[in-house]
Amino acid sequence: MELQRVSVIGAGQMGGGIAQVAAQAGYQVVLLDTTEERVQAGLERIGSLLSRSVEKGKLSAEEREAILGRITPTTDLAVAGKDADLVIEAVVEKMEVKAEIFTRLDEYCPSHTILASNTSSLPITEIAAATRRPEQVIGMHFMNPVPVMKLVEVIRGLATSEETFQAVMAAAERMGKTPVEVNDYPGFVSNRILMPMINEAIFAVYEGVATPEAIDEVMKLGMNHPMGPLTLADFIGLDTCLYIMETLYEGFGDSKYRPCPLLRKYVKAGWLGRKSGRGFYSYS
Numbered sequence: 535m536e537l538q539r540v541s542v543i544g545a546g547q548m549g550g551g552i553a554q555v556a557a558q559a560g561y562q563v564v565l566l567d568t569t570e571e572r573v574q575a576g577l578e579r580i581g582s583l584l585s586r587s588v589e590k591g592k593l594s595a596e597e598r599e600a601i602l603g604r605i606t607p608t609t610d611l612a613v614a615g616k617d618a619d620l621v622i623e624a625v626v627e628k629m630e631v632k633a634e635i636f637t638r639l640d641e642y643c644p645s646h647t648i649l650a651s652n653t654s655s656l657p658i659t660e661i662a663a664a665t666r667r668p669e670q671v672i673g674m675h676f677m678n679p680v681p682v683m684k685l686v687e688v689i690r691g692l693a694t695s696e697e698t699f700q701a702v703m704a705a706a707e708r709m710g711k712t713p714v715e716v717n718d719y720p721g722f723v724s725n726r727i728l729m730p731m732i733n734e735a736i737f738a739v740y741e742g743v744a745t746p747e748a749i750d751e752v753m754k755l756g757m758n759h760p761m762g763p764l765t766l767a768d769f770i771g772l773d774t775c776l777y778i779m780e781t782l783y784e785g786f787g788d789s790k791y792r793p794c795p796l797l798r799k800y801v802k803a804g805w806l807g808r809k810s811g812r813g814f815y816s817y818s
């Protein structure tokens with residue numbers, strides 16, 4: 535099945551990036567968030583990233599306009615669902631929020647529509663169970679920043695059909711990405727390996743082993759990571775990091791995945807990293 539219309543639910547840092555790469559790939563895109571302001575903020579971020587590409591000579595001004603012209607903003611889930619061939623959900627990493635959205639999408643979308651989640655760690659099988667079409671539900675896990683990172687982890691839920699899987703692999707490739715197939719276990723592959731490293735770096739701050747700057751420098755210069763783990767945690771969002779650790783901890787029942795108390799404290803304080811202006815570092 536060749537997909538033409540993609541709706542993206544959530545216009546935050548991931549949803550905005552997904553809408554951008556989908557529109558760049560020629561899809562007609564509907565971008566939804568809870569308020570007009572949030573959708574507009576998402577569109578403005580896309581517009582300024584595209585402007586940077588125009589300034590660098592990587593895109594013409596006409597192409598920029600055409601890409602933006604393919605993105606329709608909305609705050610109405612029924613509008614986002616009604617003509618979509620593929621919906622990609624990228625809202626907060628909370629099962630209850632995602633499950634409710636999937637139940638409603640199942641009602642609003644045509645019967646052929648594929649429902650994908652960009653979840654970082656939550657069970658695709660459980661999200662699928664919130665619908666009456668579990669064979670058409672799948673994980674499509676983009677990496678941040680979406681326009682730059684090549685990987686899409688494609689996660690098969692227990693009931694995901696081969697047709698759904700193949701259609702989503704093809705859509706990821708059309709968006710210029712390299713899809714990699716994985717099975718449905720907490721954190722999949724990417725965050726099962728990445729997030730315990732970030733959590734351990736936070737424990738190193740908590741225990742006074744070194745400053746955040748020193749920890750990041752060790753991992754950048756010593757391991758050739760493009761960003762140190764604490765800079766990366768701030769970039770991802772500390773709320774998202776905490777929710778992923780909670781999913782790993784609950785899903786495996788192993789104390790090695792316990793979230794660091796300092797991570798919990800920062801999230802409780804509203805220190806969510808770059809997006810709130812403060813995390814392990816300050817952003818002004």
Ligand code: CAA
Binds near residue numbers: 676
């Ligand atoms: N959004 C879009 N584009 C961005 C960007 C952003 N936030 N930040 C940088 N870029 C673009 C720049 O415009 C530039 O593009 P061109 O090549 O077209 O000029 C390119 O990326 C390189 O940027 P810079 O030279 O400014 O910076 P850099 O070389 O330091 O690279 C980086 C920036 C790509 C973000 C790099 O630091 C990096 O790879 N960091 C690690 C990212 C990472 O690990 N991501 C995975 C996070 S985990 C995840 O996503 C899964 C999860 O579920 C939590």
Ligand code: NAD
Binds near residue numbers: 545566769
């Ligand atoms: P974000 O906080 O930047 O954006 C989330 C957006 O969802 C916000 O704009 C919010 O208003 C919107 N939203 C919340 N509830 C909604 C609802 N009921 N209906 C519509 N919109 C709603 O978060 P993000 O970093 O973009 O993460 C989104 C998802 O992507 C999460 O599941 C996260 O785990 C996953 N993810 C994040 C990263 C990352 O590095 N941040 C990487 C891969 C996957």
